[in-house]
Amino acid sequence: MAAIDADASPLMRWHERLGHLNVSAIKRMMDKGVVSGLDIPAHWFKKKFVCLSCLSAKKKRMSYKTSARHKRTTVNYERLMSDICDVGKYLPGLTGNRYFQLIQDEGSRYKWCFPLKSKDDANGNTLRLMSELIAQGHRIKTFSSDRGGEFLNTELKTFLALHG
Structure with missing residues (x-):
């Protein structure tokens, strides 16, 4: 042929x-x-x-095996992720909020959004939310962030050490 x-x-x-x-x-x-x-x-x-x-x-892409540590959890409130977004100094909210904090539960994909006047307010929101979830009987195993300065403090580290 x-x-x-x-x-x-x-x-x-x-x-x-x-x-x-x-x-x-x-x-x-x-x-x-x-x-x-x-x-x-x-x-x-x-x-x-x-x-x-x-x-x-029609070529196939190379397959990349996902490692076990990056596997998405299916248990609700087991793994929380947080990030802070800057809406800019030119677009402040009516109450003067320049930032917002987004916390997402990886298992349920549920999201909490908190308006912030400064990044320092994020720590209090995180601790309040985690306390509420723990009081409801949920066990938070992992909290992840982009290692921003607002999350690198002794208060949050102490809380996480006590509860998880």
Whole structure:
């Protein structure tokens, strides 16, 4: 079986004109007379057909195994994540809040949003929320952040050491 020369093949030309349509679909279109002027000799369908564009587009990406430590938890309130966003000094809220803190539970995907006047207020929100969740009987195993200065303090470290 010989491979088809891309320049000399009417099948390749029609394959490209029809948006890289597969060969069996082109043959069906020709047999049913769907497209006028589509006359490809039968011997072209018997040859091995290779389109480099189609081959490269269908390549599989390399698989990356997810490590066990990055696996998403399914237990609610087991892992909390927090970040602080700056809405800018030019867009303060009506009450003068320049920042907001977003805390998300990884298990339920539930989110809490707290408006902040300064980043220093984030620590109090975090401690209050965690205290409420612990009082409701939830056990927080992990709290993660981007290691911003608002979360690197002894008060939060002491609280986390006592409760988890």
